[in-house]
Amino acid sequence: MTDTNSLPALPDRLCVNPRSPHYVEEVFQQDIGITVNGKERFDVDEYCISEGWVKVAAGKALDRRGNPLLVKVKGTIEAFYK
Secondary structure, eight states, X not given: OOOTTSSOOOOSEEESOTTSTTOOTTGGGSOEEEEETTEEESOEEEXXXXXXXXXXXXXXXXXXXXXXXXXXXXXXXXXXXX
């Protein structure tokens, strides 16, 4: 387990895509976990704690640029360092 005092604070909104304005590289240097309605999810692409949603890939479907299609799942969101 790591010391959470030296880690950067988790932002309210975070995305794993480096082209997104909500991407924060310092956060991804550690493992983070996301829980939705009390259950940990491992397939989260983007989350927003204040609005209460996460975006996850919708199967193997891709958009015209080759990115996965995302579905918004709403609920109680918690983000934490592992």
